[in-house]
Amino acid sequence: MKNTIAVLALSSFLAITACKKGETKGETTEKTDNKSAEAFVVDSVKVDDSVKITDSLKASFTSKLLVFPTLKDKKLLDSIYFQNDKIKDFSKAGLQAYIENEKNNYFKSMKEDNEDSYSDITYAQNWYSDSRMKLKSNNNGYMHIQYTGSAYIGGAHDEYGFSERVFDLKNSKKLELSDITSMPKNKIEAILMKNINKINSGTTDSDGEVKNSEMLLVDKIPASDNFYFDEKNLYFHYSPYEIAAFAAGDITIPVSWEELKGTLNAEFKERMKIK
Incomplete structure:
Protein backbone atom coordinates (compact mmCIF):
# COMPACT_ATOMS: atom_id res chain seq x y z
CA MET A 1 0.00 0.00 0.00
CA ASN A 139 10.83 36.40 -23.71
CA ASN A 140 10.58 36.68 -27.49
CA GLY A 141 7.32 34.71 -27.41
CA TYR A 142 8.91 31.75 -25.61
CA MET A 143 7.44 30.95 -22.18
CA HIS A 144 9.51 28.77 -19.84
CA ILE A 145 7.69 26.97 -17.02
CA GLN A 146 9.44 24.87 -14.40
CA LEU A 175 8.70 23.82 -28.21
CA GLU A 176 10.56 20.68 -29.28
CA LEU A 177 14.31 20.24 -29.52
CA SER A 178 13.97 19.96 -33.31
CA ASP A 179 12.49 23.50 -33.31
CA ILE A 180 15.83 24.74 -31.97
CA THR A 181 18.52 22.67 -33.66
CA SER A 182 18.95 20.10 -36.40
CA MET A 183 22.06 18.64 -34.77
CA PRO A 184 21.69 14.84 -34.42
CA LYS A 185 21.01 13.74 -30.86
CA ASN A 186 24.12 11.58 -30.71
CA LYS A 187 26.26 14.69 -31.33
CA ILE A 188 24.38 16.67 -28.70
CA GLU A 189 24.90 13.79 -26.27
CA ALA A 190 28.64 13.93 -26.90
CA ILE A 191 28.59 17.64 -26.02
CA LEU A 192 26.57 16.92 -22.87
CA MET A 193 29.16 14.39 -21.73
CA LYS A 194 31.93 16.92 -22.40
CA ASN A 195 30.12 19.66 -20.47
CA ILE A 196 28.89 17.54 -17.55
CA ASN A 197 31.08 19.36 -15.00
CA LYS A 198 30.45 22.94 -16.16
CA ILE A 199 27.68 23.74 -13.64
CA ASN A 200 28.04 22.84 -9.98
CA SER A 201 25.26 20.57 -8.68
CA GLY A 202 26.89 20.37 -5.25
CA THR A 203 29.26 17.49 -6.06
CA THR A 204 32.88 18.67 -5.76
CA ASP A 205 36.25 17.17 -4.90
CA SER A 206 38.60 18.28 -2.12
CA ASP A 207 39.88 21.13 -4.30
CA GLY A 208 36.36 22.42 -4.93
CA GLU A 209 36.25 21.29 -8.56
CA VAL A 210 32.90 20.14 -9.93
CA LYS A 211 32.80 16.35 -10.20
CA ASN A 212 29.32 15.50 -11.50
CA SER A 213 30.94 13.02 -13.87
CA GLU A 214 32.11 10.86 -10.96
CA MET A 215 28.48 10.26 -9.90
CA LEU A 216 27.13 9.20 -13.29
CA LEU A 217 25.01 6.06 -13.54
CA VAL A 218 24.82 6.06 -17.36
CA ASP A 219 27.30 5.61 -20.19
CA LYS A 220 25.47 8.13 -22.35
CA ILE A 221 23.66 11.30 -21.24
CA PRO A 222 20.42 11.54 -23.22
CA ALA A 223 19.45 14.75 -25.02
CA SER A 224 16.06 14.75 -23.32
CA ASP A 225 12.99 16.98 -23.68
CA ASN A 226 13.75 18.48 -20.27
CA PHE A 227 15.42 21.63 -21.60
CA TYR A 228 15.24 25.42 -21.51
CA PHE A 229 17.48 28.25 -22.73
CA ASP A 230 18.60 31.84 -22.32
CA GLU A 231 20.57 34.26 -24.48
CA LYS A 232 23.79 32.24 -24.01
CA ASN A 233 23.01 28.54 -23.77
CA LEU A 234 20.63 25.66 -24.19
CA TYR A 235 20.31 23.82 -20.85
CA PHE A 236 19.37 20.21 -20.12
CA HIS A 237 18.10 19.55 -16.59
CA TYR A 238 18.26 16.09 -15.00
CA SER A 239 16.51 15.07 -11.79
CA PRO A 240 18.14 12.85 -9.12
CA TYR A 241 18.66 9.24 -10.27
CA GLU A 242 17.97 10.22 -13.89
CA ILE A 243 21.64 10.15 -14.88
CA ALA A 244 23.50 10.21 -11.55
CA ALA A 245 23.31 9.04 -7.96
CA PHE A 246 20.92 10.80 -5.58
CA ALA A 247 23.88 12.37 -3.75
CA ALA A 248 24.71 14.33 -6.91
CA GLY A 249 21.37 16.12 -6.69
CA ASP A 250 19.81 17.51 -9.85
CA ILE A 251 22.25 18.29 -12.65
CA THR A 252 22.04 21.01 -15.28
CA ILE A 253 24.29 20.82 -18.34
CA PRO A 254 24.76 23.79 -20.71
CA VAL A 255 25.27 23.62 -24.46
CA SER A 256 26.35 26.96 -25.90
CA TRP A 257 24.90 28.43 -29.08
CA GLU A 258 28.44 28.43 -30.43
CA GLU A 259 28.56 24.62 -30.02
CA LEU A 260 25.31 24.40 -32.01
CA LYS A 261 26.49 26.85 -34.67
CA GLY A 262 25.29 25.99 -38.17
CA THR A 263 22.43 23.82 -36.90
CA LEU A 264 20.11 26.40 -35.32
CA ASN A 265 16.59 26.80 -36.72
CA ALA A 266 16.39 30.09 -38.66
CA GLU A 267 13.19 31.33 -36.99
CA PHE A 268 14.46 30.44 -33.53
CA LYS A 269 17.81 32.11 -34.16
CA GLU A 270 16.12 35.30 -35.38
CA ARG A 271 13.64 35.51 -32.50
CA MET A 272 16.37 34.88 -29.91
CA LYS A 273 18.70 37.35 -31.68
CA ILE A 274 21.54 34.85 -31.78
CA LYS A 275 24.44 36.06 -33.93
Missing part, protein backbone atom coordinates in the same frame (compact mmCIF):
# COMPACT_ATOMS: atom_id res chain seq x y z
CA LYS A 2 2.94 2.34 0.65
CA ASN A 3 3.86 1.99 -3.02
CA THR A 4 0.37 3.17 -3.94
CA ILE A 5 0.76 6.22 -1.73
CA ALA A 6 4.14 6.94 -3.31
CA VAL A 7 2.60 6.95 -6.77
CA LEU A 8 -0.22 9.23 -5.63
CA ALA A 9 2.22 11.53 -3.90
CA LEU A 10 4.33 12.14 -6.99
CA SER A 11 1.93 11.44 -9.85
CA SER A 12 0.64 15.00 -10.20
CA PHE A 13 4.19 16.13 -10.99
CA LEU A 14 6.09 13.18 -12.39
CA ALA A 15 3.28 11.97 -14.62
CA ILE A 16 4.29 15.46 -15.00
CA THR A 17 4.44 18.14 -11.91
CA ALA A 18 1.66 29.48 3.03
CA CYS A 19 -1.81 29.02 4.00
CA LYS A 20 -3.35 27.86 7.25
CA LYS A 21 -4.96 24.45 7.26
CA GLY A 22 -7.97 24.36 4.97
CA GLU A 23 -7.25 27.73 3.35
CA THR A 24 -6.63 28.33 -0.36
CA LYS A 25 -5.07 31.31 -1.99
CA GLY A 26 -4.65 32.80 -5.45
CA GLU A 27 -1.55 34.90 -5.96
CA THR A 28 -1.44 38.40 -7.37
CA THR A 29 -1.63 38.61 -11.14
CA GLU A 30 1.77 39.16 -12.73
CA LYS A 31 2.78 40.77 -16.00
CA THR A 32 5.64 39.28 -17.94
CA ASP A 33 8.68 41.29 -18.99
CA ASN A 34 7.93 40.82 -22.68
CA LYS A 35 6.88 44.25 -23.94
CA SER A 36 5.28 42.77 -27.05
CA ALA A 37 2.90 40.82 -24.82
CA GLU A 38 1.85 43.41 -22.24
CA ALA A 39 -1.70 42.02 -22.15
CA PHE A 40 -0.39 38.58 -21.19
CA VAL A 41 -1.02 37.97 -17.49
CA VAL A 42 -0.38 35.09 -15.12
CA ASP A 43 -2.37 34.21 -12.01
CA SER A 44 -2.21 31.16 -9.74
CA VAL A 45 -4.15 28.89 -7.42
CA LYS A 46 -2.79 27.04 -4.42
CA VAL A 47 -3.82 24.48 -1.82
CA ASP A 48 -1.82 23.92 1.38
CA ASP A 49 -3.36 21.53 3.92
CA SER A 50 -2.54 18.72 6.33
CA VAL A 51 -4.27 15.99 8.35
CA LYS A 52 -3.32 13.75 11.26
CA ILE A 53 -3.18 10.07 10.23
CA THR A 54 -1.98 8.51 13.50
CA ASP A 55 -0.53 9.83 16.76
CA SER A 56 2.90 9.81 15.12
CA LEU A 57 2.09 10.54 11.48
CA LYS A 58 0.90 13.72 9.78
CA ALA A 59 0.27 14.02 6.03
CA SER A 60 0.67 17.34 4.22
CA PHE A 61 -0.38 18.31 0.70
CA THR A 62 0.71 21.38 -1.24
CA SER A 63 -0.01 22.16 -4.87
CA LYS A 64 0.32 25.33 -6.92
CA LEU A 65 -0.86 25.75 -10.49
CA LEU A 66 -0.37 28.79 -12.70
CA VAL A 67 -3.43 30.24 -14.41
CA PHE A 68 -3.33 31.83 -17.87
CA PRO A 69 -6.62 33.71 -18.39
CA THR A 70 -5.59 35.13 -21.77
CA LEU A 71 -4.57 31.80 -23.34
CA LYS A 72 -7.46 30.14 -25.18
CA ASP A 73 -5.85 27.49 -27.42
CA LYS A 74 -6.95 24.13 -25.95
CA LYS A 75 -4.07 22.16 -27.43
CA LEU A 76 -1.58 24.58 -25.91
CA LEU A 77 -3.33 24.49 -22.54
CA ASP A 78 -3.44 20.68 -22.60
CA SER A 79 0.32 20.75 -23.06
CA ILE A 80 0.84 23.27 -20.26
CA TYR A 81 -1.20 21.15 -17.84
CA PHE A 82 0.26 17.86 -19.05
CA GLN A 83 0.38 16.43 -15.49
CA ASN A 84 -3.14 15.03 -15.76
CA ASP A 85 -5.61 14.72 -18.61
CA LYS A 86 -8.44 15.09 -16.07
CA ILE A 87 -7.97 18.85 -16.23
CA LYS A 88 -10.72 20.06 -18.57
CA ASP A 89 -11.53 23.45 -17.09
CA PHE A 90 -8.58 25.85 -17.39
CA SER A 91 -10.27 28.72 -15.57
CA LYS A 92 -9.06 29.79 -12.13
CA ALA A 93 -12.10 28.18 -10.50
CA GLY A 94 -11.66 25.00 -12.52
CA LEU A 95 -7.98 24.62 -11.62
CA GLN A 96 -8.70 25.36 -7.97
CA ALA A 97 -11.33 22.61 -7.96
CA TYR A 98 -8.86 20.22 -9.60
CA ILE A 99 -6.14 20.61 -6.96
CA GLU A 100 -8.72 20.45 -4.17
CA ASN A 101 -9.79 17.08 -5.57
CA GLU A 102 -6.17 15.94 -5.80
CA LYS A 103 -5.72 16.87 -2.14
CA ASN A 104 -8.82 14.93 -1.10
CA ASN A 105 -7.67 11.85 -3.03
CA TYR A 106 -4.24 12.00 -1.40
CA PHE A 107 -5.63 12.26 2.11
CA LYS A 108 -8.17 9.51 1.40
CA SER A 109 -5.43 7.14 0.23
CA MET A 110 -3.47 7.79 3.42
CA LYS A 111 -6.44 7.34 5.75
CA GLU A 112 -7.63 4.13 4.07
CA ASP A 113 -4.30 2.37 4.53
CA ASN A 114 -4.40 -0.32 7.22
CA GLU A 115 -2.83 0.23 10.63
CA ASP A 116 -0.10 -2.36 9.98
CA SER A 117 1.40 -0.08 7.35
CA TYR A 118 2.13 2.54 9.99
CA SER A 119 2.96 0.25 12.91
CA ASP A 120 6.70 0.79 12.50
CA ILE A 121 6.37 4.58 12.83
CA THR A 122 7.34 5.17 16.45
CA TYR A 123 8.36 8.84 16.28
CA ALA A 124 6.72 11.94 14.81
CA GLN A 125 6.88 12.11 11.02
CA ASN A 126 5.41 14.38 8.37
CA TRP A 127 4.78 12.66 5.05
CA TYR A 128 4.00 15.05 2.25
CA SER A 129 3.27 15.65 -1.42
CA ASP A 130 4.30 18.99 -2.96
CA SER A 131 3.94 20.00 -6.62
CA ARG A 132 4.33 23.46 -8.12
CA MET A 133 4.49 25.39 -11.39
CA LYS A 134 6.76 28.42 -11.69
CA LEU A 135 7.02 30.88 -14.57
CA LYS A 136 10.75 31.25 -15.17
CA SER A 137 10.68 33.56 -18.18
CA ASN A 138 8.60 34.84 -21.07
CA TYR A 147 7.42 22.08 -12.76
CA THR A 148 8.73 20.78 -9.46
CA GLY A 149 7.54 17.90 -7.35
CA SER A 150 8.67 16.36 -4.10
CA ALA A 151 7.35 13.79 -1.64
CA TYR A 152 8.30 11.93 1.50
CA ILE A 153 6.73 8.63 2.57
CA GLY A 154 9.30 7.41 5.06
CA GLY A 155 12.78 6.09 4.46
CA ALA A 156 16.19 7.72 4.34
CA HIS A 157 15.24 10.81 2.34
CA ASP A 158 12.53 12.50 0.35
CA GLU A 159 12.21 12.32 -3.45
CA TYR A 160 12.12 15.28 -5.80
CA GLY A 161 12.28 16.08 -9.47
CA PHE A 162 12.01 18.78 -12.13
CA SER A 163 10.39 19.16 -15.49
CA GLU A 164 11.30 22.08 -17.74
CA ARG A 165 8.96 23.05 -20.58
CA VAL A 166 9.16 25.90 -23.07
CA PHE A 167 6.06 26.99 -24.97
CA ASP A 168 6.07 28.88 -28.26
CA LEU A 169 3.24 31.34 -27.69
CA LYS A 170 3.55 32.75 -31.20
CA ASN A 171 2.77 29.35 -32.72
CA SER A 172 0.67 28.03 -29.78
CA LYS A 173 2.66 24.86 -29.11
CA LYS A 174 5.22 23.23 -26.85
